[in-house]
Amino acid sequence: xxxxxxxxxxxxxxxxxxxxxxxxxxxxxxxxxxxxxxxxxxxxxxxxxxxxxxxxxxxxxxxxxxxxxxxxxxxxxxxxxxxxxxxxxxxxxxxxxxxxxxxxxxxxxxxxxxxxxxxxxxxxxxxxxxxxxxxxxxxxxxxxxxxxxxxxxxxxxxxxxxxxxxxxxxxxxxxxxxxxxxxxxxxxxxxxxxxxxxxxxxxxxxxxxxxxxxxxxxxxxxxxxxxxxxxxxxxxxxxxxxxxxxxxxxxxxxxxxxxxxxxxxxxxxxxxxxxxxxxxxxxxxxxxxxxxxxxxxxxxxxxxxxxxxxxxxxxxxxxxxxxxxxxxxxxxxxxxxxxxxxxxxxxxxxxxxxxxxxxxxxxxxxxxxxxxxxxxxxxxxxxxxxxxxxxxxxxxxxxxxxxxxxxxxx
Numbered sequence: 001x002x003x004x005x006x007x008x009x010x011x012x013x014x015x016x017x018x019x020x021x022x023x024x025x026x027x028x029x030x031x032x033x034x035x036x037x038x039x040x041x042x043x044x045x046x047x048x049x050x051x052x053x054x055x056x057x058x059x060x061x062x063x064x065x066x067x068x069x070x071x072x073x074x075x076x077x078x079x080x081x082x083x084x085x086x087x088x089x090x091x092x093x094x095x096x097x098x099x100x101x102x103x104x105x106x107x108x109x110x111x112x113x114x115x116x117x118x119x120x121x122x123x124x125x126x127x128x129x130x131x132x133x134x135x136x137x138x139x140x141x142x143x144x145x146x147x148x149x150x151x152x153x154x155x156x157x158x159x160x161x162x163x164x165x166x167x168x169x170x171x172x173x174x175x176x177x178x179x180x181x182x183x184x185x186x187x188x189x190x191x192x193x194x195x196x197x198x199x200x201x202x203x204x205x206x207x208x209x210x211x212x213x214x215x216x217x218x219x220x221x222x223x224x225x226x227x228x229x230x231x232x233x234x235x236x237x238x239x240x241x242x243x244x245x246x247x248x249x250x251x252x253x254x255x256x257x258x259x260x261x262x263x264x265x266x267x268x269x270x271x272x273x274x275x276x277x278x279x280x281x282x283x284x285x286x287x288x289x290x291x292x293x294x295x296x297x298x299x300x301x302x303x304x305x306x307x308x309x310x311x312x313x314x315x316x317x318x319x320x321x322x323x324x325x326x327x328x329x330x331x332x333x334x335x336x337x338x339x340x341x342x343x344x345x346x347x348x349x350x351x352x353x354x355x356x357x358x359x360x361x362x363x364x365x366x367x368x369x370x371x372x373x374x375x376x377x378x379x380x381x382x383x384x385x386x387x388x389x390x391x392x393x394x395x396x397x398x399x400x401x402x403x404x405x406x407x408x409x410x
Contacts, residue, residue: 010356014147016300017351020047021138023307024348026255027314028130031325032123035337036345037130043348044137050352052140053359056174063173064136068129075125080113084121086329088114120329146294171210175203233281241278247271255315299354306350313344 021044028040045061052058081095095110179199180190189195248271254264317340318325324338 005357005359007356007359011143011146012303012355013294013296013300014142014144016296016303017142018138018147019304020307020348020351021134021141023304023309023311024137025131025134026311027345027348028127028134030311030314030318031341032127033325033327033335033338033341034123034126035335036325036341037126039337039342039345040130040348041133043345044134046349047352047355048137048140051355051358055143056171057144058140059177060173061136061140064132064139067136068132071132072122072125072129075121075128076118079117079121081109083108083111084114084117086114086117086120088116088330090115090332092118116329116332119332123327123329172203172207175206179203237278237281239278240274241282244271244273244275244278248275299356302354303351306347310344310348313347314341317341317344 024040024044028037031037045065048061052061092113092115094112097108097110100107100109176199179202180195183190183195183199190199247267251264251266251268251271254267314325317338321338321341324336325341327333327335
């Protein structure tokens with residue numbers, strides 16, 4: 001099934017991208033194998049490179065990758081300075097230990113730094129970085145406006161706040177890139193602490209102006225209007241929604257935990273049913289209408305199903321290959337790439353082939369090639385009127401109306 005170009009009618013549902021990314025994040029939370037985590041990052045990066053657009057939020061993926069690297073570095077620094085609870089026999093360096101009072105027992109600053117402790121910190125930091133990168137992939141692929149459009153009426157007010165918060169990071173990245181490019185054009189440095197401080201004020205000013213404009217636009221469009229609902233229905237809605245969300249949280253915790261898979265799935269199912277019933281009742285308060293509802297088609301099912309499949313297969317792999325998914329730091333052993341869990345991660349590449357391709361081309365290289373290919377034709381078309389005009393003047397004959405001239409407005 002070849003992927004079509006993304007248009008208003010064929011664009012993938014934004015929720016499908018989030019389900020796919022959360023499936024990859026769930027799989028990352030079930031392993032500390034650095035090879036599997038690197039494979040998950042590679043899958044997410046390939047899909048983003050193949051299917052992201054030129055929209056401002058699509059540029060946020062690089063910022064999430066850098067944030068993941070920062071988190072990994074902080075985790076390693078903490079393990080190096082504050083020590084690690086993992087015992088080890090391979091000492092890398094011995095730092096001067098800072099004496100602490102009795103009430104700070106269990107906390108150590110300095111001392112012996114072991115290879116086992118640093119490897120454990122590396123595995124733990126890689127897991128956190130992979131989770132951030134998966135969330136960044138969803139931010140880069142899913143349109144916040146389309147996601148807000150698909151929310152149920154009961155969550156619309158909260159969804160507006162969440163979507164505005166989600167767009168903060170992409171807009172911030174776009175503002176920083178724009179200001180740094182302007183500084184380079186003016187011959188000013190765009191790197192270093194001084195340049196960062198000089199860029200920070202215009203970025204904050206732009207964020208404030210954007211917030212004021214958004215508030216004025218929302219007020220003009222009547223956001224916040226609600227319909228009258230009986231008190232009993234409101235109370236039942238609150239009970240169902242809160243109870244269902246608590247059930248979803250408890251079930252998700254059970255599925256993500258090592259020992260809660262038995263009760264996690266039934267509790268998650270009951271919580272989802274209760275939460276959906278509460279959202280359906282709560283939607284009666286909303287007087288909002290939908291213009292062109294977002295379709296959830298076959299490709300959305302394939303994209304979201306690939307993410308769910310990756311999560312389910314990784315959870316299943318914890319039952320038959322726990323040692324391969326969690327390589328021990330004590331004793332020090334080289335991690336191996338288990339075959340079946342690795343193949344389950346590769347399933348996450350399906351959106352790169354079935355999701356609609358961006359309108360301007362699948363990748364940046366493709367978009368650049370398309371622009372370069374269209375340049376000669378555009379130049380030839382623009383030069384045609386001048387060539388025709390010179391030929392008509394040379395012949396001395398009065399020609400008809402120029403087809404390239406616009407008709408005068410009345």
